[in-house]
Amino acid sequence: MVVKCSYCKSAGQVWCKGWRYNKSGKKQTWWCNGCKRRFTLDDGFWKMKNKPEIITEACSSYKRGMSLKNVKDHLREYRETTISRPTILNWVKKYSKLLNISTSKLTPKIKGPLHNDEFFVHVKKN
16 A cells, blocks of 8 residues: 655655544554655544544434434443534535445446346336
């Protein structure tokens, strides 16, 4: 994997420079000798204060039909975090857009016959 600087986009002058700790956990920091700056790679959860596991659990719970209040109560009870309903809604909006972009590029690879229960397709009256 080639690491590129977030600021000057150079790849040959970058090396590991320790760790950064916050509520979301431990992340590798990098040093660019070209622009003399320290940076952290964007893993999709850049500038998020909560752990990625909590964010994904909140989004999946909401997408499965739970209300924002129920998602908030679930996270408070099982993950022992206090997250507001607007924050959960912002996560859902942000990561739903990203999922739609990434899944629209996927095409299913189906081999053999496809079986469905009680499914009819009418093509040109046949």
